[in-house]
Amino acid sequence: AAATKGTYDTFMLKEIDEQPAVLRRISQHYLANNSSINVPAELLQLMAQADRFYFVAAGTSYHASLVGKRLFEKYTKKPVEVGVASEFGYHWPLLSQKPFFIFLSQSGETADSRQVLVEAKKRGLSTLVLTNVVNSTLAREADFHLPLLAGPEIAVASTKAYTAQIAVEAVLAKALGVQLQERLAVEWDLQQQLSLAAVGIDRVLAEKDKFAALTKEYLTDQEHAFYLGRGIDYDVSLEAALKLKEISYVHTEGFAAGELKHGTIALIEDRVPAIFFITEKLTASHTRGNVQEVKARGGNVVVVSTEETKGSGDQFVLPTLTPELMPLLTGVVGQLIAYFSTLQRGLNVDQPRNLAKSVTVE
Ligand code: G6P
Helix, strand or coil, X not given: CCCCCCCCCCHHHHHHHCHHHHHXXXXXXXXXXXXXXXXXXXXXXXXXXXXXXXXXXXXXXXXXXXXXXXXXXXXXXXXXXXXXXXXXCCCCCCCCCCEEEEEEECCCCCHHHHHHHHHHHHCCCEEEEEECCCCCHHHHHCCEEEECCCCCCCCCCCCHHHHHHHHHHXXXXXXXXXXXXXXXXXXXXXXXXXXXXXXXXXXXXXXXXXXXHHHHHHCCCCXXXXXXXXXXXXXXXXXXXXXXXXXXXXXXXXXXXXXXXXXXXXHCCCCCEEEEEECCCCCXXXXXXHHHHHHHCCCEEEEEEECCCCCCCCCEEECCCCXXXXXXXXXXXXXXXXXXXXXXXXXXCCCCCCCCCCCCCC
């Protein structure tokens, strides 16, 4: 059945709101059986033999892959390289002895990603696609595919597919880690984490009025904005910046907070919005230093932190999850900021100018 907006005015808000249900569906599908994770044994055996994973994707799926690298390296102890498909296709890195390719694509139709898949197959390499569309071109052409189970995503700006990609990456990292008898993976209660994440997203979604007020105060009349963070918070800064720029047309960049002093700080002037994600304990105090630097130059700072990293005056304090899963919550924060800024500018939330839902040309 074709997706409809139901009682919503936009697909984007509907899809944002569906995310807790998407996480519960993924958990149910992949993790409901306590004795084994629902991932083909043959796939796990092949992956266990790999010496390196290559994640290839475009756009939001690329940003989800950055999170996937952290999940895989932590729980499987195998190295991961992440590539933007359009770059990878023409500039192949030197491959390891036993490479394994993982493609992420909401639509399963992105030409840049497909080009890499075709070449990988030509080279006889093993391939897996994580996709929301199981009868798509990439799903058909790869050796294996796993469903994202997000349900049809219609708004051009990807929201629930990003969340689903991270959750399925986590499932796969857990499954492979268990297969490899990695202690961290064996001990990781992913089912519980996904359930906490779903509840956490519900909590973020319950604060929509606060987000709307925040974007009204900080983002109306602004032409530039910045997202800053370190580690996993840097990964999500890139996605949050893409979300805001692609639908509101506010020129937004995501930066590694530590790079601020190496250039970006020159752009901070009176009232420039700088949104910081501070969920990583290891680097929280350094990033707090960056917050002060931006404030001292008149920037309008928003801090999104967690119960573990919070400071006084932080606008949003999120529940704490496994660190690599925090993008399940901070990602939603970025989505809501993008959504309300765009709405308040009177722009078309679902159909931004110049963009297509899936890009089938290289
Ligand atoms: C287009 C869409 C993006 C998407 C990207 C990759 O640019 O506008 O939202 O992230 O393609 O799409 P895929 O379907 O491969 O995830």
